[in-house]
Every structure is written in C-alpha cells, then in structure tokens.
Amino acid sequence: MAVYRHQQGRAIRVSDTILETEGLTKEFRGFVAVSDVTLKIRRGSIHGLIGPNGAGKTTCFNLLTKFLPPTRGSIRYDGRDITGMKPAEVARLGLVRSFQISAVFPHLSVLENVRVALQRQRGGSFDFWRSDSLLRQYDDRAMALLDDVGLTGYSALTAGELPYGRKRALEIATTLALDPTMLLLDEPTAGMAHEDVDRIVALVKRVSAGRTVLLVEHNLKVVSGLCDTITVLARGSVLAEGDYNSVARNPDVIAAYLGTEAHTVSEGVPVHG
Ligand SMILES: Nc1ncnc2c1ncn2[C@@H]1O[C@H](COP(=O)(O)OP(=O)(O)OP(=O)(O)O)[C@@H](O)[C@H]1O
Numbered sequence: 001m002a003v004y005r006h007q008q009g010r011a012i013r014v015s016d017t018i019l020e021t022e023g024l025t026k027e028f029r030g031f032v033a034v035s036d037v038t039l040k041i042r043r044g045s046i047h048g049l050i051g052p053n054g055a056g057k058t059t060c061f062n063l064l065t066k067f068l069p070p071t072r073g074s075i076r077y078d079g080r081d082i083t084g085m086k087p088a089e090v091a092r093l094g095l096v097r098s099f100q101i102s103a104v105f106p107h108l109s110v111l112e113n114v115r116v117a118l119q120r121q122r123g124g125s126f127d128f129w130r131s132d133s134l135l136r137q138y139d140d141r142a143m144a145l146l147d148d149v150g151l152t153g154y155s156a157l158t159a160g161e162l163p164y165g166r167k168r169a170l171e172i173a174t175t176l177a178l179d180p181t182m183l184l185l186d187e188p189t190a191g192m193a194h195e196d197v198d199r200i201v202a203l204v205k206r207v208s209a210g211r212t213v214l215l216v217e218h219n220l221k222v223v224s225g226l227c228d229t230i231t232v233l234a235r236g237s238v239l240a241e242g243d244y245n246s247v248a249r250n251p252d253v254i255a256a257y258l259g260t261e262a263h264t265v266s267e268g269v270p271v272h273g
Pocket of ligand 1: 028031032033051052053054055056057058059060
C-alpha cells in the first residue's frame with residue numbers, strides 16, 4: 001500500500017517501512033548481545049519487541065535510539081541511513097525515545113516539566129534562565145499535552161509527588177512534546193499496578209494515532225492488547241515475528257520462554273485460543 005506524506009502542499013510517496021535494520025549486531029567484549037537482527041517496522045504500526053530475560057531487547061532498543069553504537073549492521077529511518085548518527089540528531093528527524101523517569105525533574109511542577117520539554121524542542125537545549133513570561137507562552141500546548149495523557153488535574157503538583165504510573169504518563173507527555181513521528185518506549189508499564197497498566201495501554205493506543213510506536217515490553221498482556229506486529233528475540237537473535245497469536249503459538253517461542261522464564265509463561269505466553 002502506498003503511503004504519502006504531505007509536505008508544503010505536495011503529497012510525497014514514502015516507503016511503507018519507516019525503520020529497518022540489517023544485520024544489526026552488538027558485542028560486549030566478545031559476548032554477542034544482539035546478533036544479526038534484521039527488523040522492518042511498518043509506518044503507522046505499533047510494533048512490540050519481546051523476549052525472555054537477557055534476550056537483548058534493551059541492547060537492541062539502545063542501538064535503535066543511538067544510545068549504543070552497533071558493532072556491525074545498519075539502521076535506516078525514513079529512507080536515511082542513521083547508523084552513525086547521535087541520539088539528538090535522530091530525535092530531530094522525529095525518532096524519539098521516551099526518557100526514563102530520572103529525566104523528569106522532580107522539583108519542577110508537572111506543567112513546568114512539559115514546558116521545559118517544549119522549550120527544548122524549539123531551542124534545542126535546556127535554559128533555566130529564560131524569563132518566566134517567555135516560558136508561559138508554552139502553557140497552552142503543555143496543558144493540551146497533559147490533557148492527552150490524563151494529567152490535567154495534576155499540573156500544579158511537583159513531578160516528585162506523582163504516583164509511579166502518573167510519572168510514566170508525564171514521561172510520555174514530555175516525549176510527545178518533541179512531536180515524534182516514531183516513538184520508542186522502553187517498558188512503559190514496568191513496575192505498575194493493574195489499574196495503571198490499563199491506563200498506560202489506553203494512553204499508548206491514543207498517542208499512537210498518526211505515529212509509529214516501537215515498544216519493548218515484558219508484560220505480554222500489554223503486548224497482546226497493543227501490538228500489530230511482534231518480534232521475539234532470544235539470545236540476541238530474532239526467533240519469530242508476527243501478530244500476537246501467531247508468535248504465542250510458535251513452539252520455539254514457548255520453548256524459549258519455558259527455558260528461561262517460567263513465571264512469564266504462567267502470565268500468558270502460550271496462548272492457544
Ligand atoms: N554493557 C554491557 N556489557 C556486557 N554485557 C552486557 C551489557 N549490556 C547487556 N549485556 C548483556 O547482553 C545480554 C542482553 O541484555 P539486554 O539487557 O539487552 O537483555 P534484555 O532482553 O533487555 O533483558 P531483560 O529483559 O532482563 O531486561 C545479557 O546477557 C546482558 O548481560
């Protein structure tokens with residue numbers, strides 16, 4: 001199916017694949033954490049990266065977001081080779097990772113955190129010395145983003161006061177402030193209680209409209225509810241790929257989970273029906 005991007009009044013045909021890797025490999029002093037991974041991520045999809053503990057998901061995520069240089073292989077984003085680029089450069093191209101909670105400023109208010117992210121998107125760097133009135137021009141947009149992630153009622157609290165699940169929502173709001181074309185989320189529901197998980201799932205679904213999302217996730221219920229396509233990694237390599245039902249039925253996937261992570265299986269990987 002042809003995909004078009006509208007730019008300056010013109011429709012430009014773009015590839016259906018937004019992000020692809022070829023032979024992506026990362027070795028740590030001879031230990032191969034990610035081995036010859038070839039991925040194709042469809043524009044507009046929600047793509048999950050799963051696998052048992054130690055499968056190489058985080059390393060792969062760090063390679064894609066340019067936080068780690070690959071030992072071998074290439075990464076193309078939106079038709080461009082980004083293998084040698086820095087995280088800030090790929091972020092400017094619209095490929096943005098969600099920052100970890102440590103990147104939320106705990107002593108600033110929820111609103112100020114989003115404002116700073118918006119300012120950063122415009123100016124490129126943090127500047128705490130800008131006058132308050134200059135920063136206030138971002139308030140409307142910041143409130144709209146907080147509304148998107150269900151934090152309207154929390155805007156005046158300091159980020160440090162937020163409950164854990166709400167902090168993750170704030171982290172997503174600060175990421176959305178960068179107006180990403182493709183969003184990379186690293187375990188957005190890690191460590192959350194059930195009700196928070198459901199809220200984040202709904203949130204990811206909502207913010208995925210008009211975007212591509214790649215998420216690394218342990219919680220298979222989350223993956224099954226969100227992802228159009230799932231890539232299963234095991235021992236650094238791609239073990240299977242497809243929709244949730246097909247990968248969950250795959251005997252190699254079941255064996256990989258059984259071998260290393262019996263508790264995860266009990267949470268649901270082998271779904272047969
Ligand atoms: N900086 C590093 N130096 C050496 N080995 C590393 C480094 N980072 C990761 N590894 C190893 O690479 C392998 C893959 O790790 P990675 O964290 O990518 O897996 P994962 O699938 O994200 O695991 P988990 O689900 O447990 O977070 C592991 O064996 C890990 O010990």
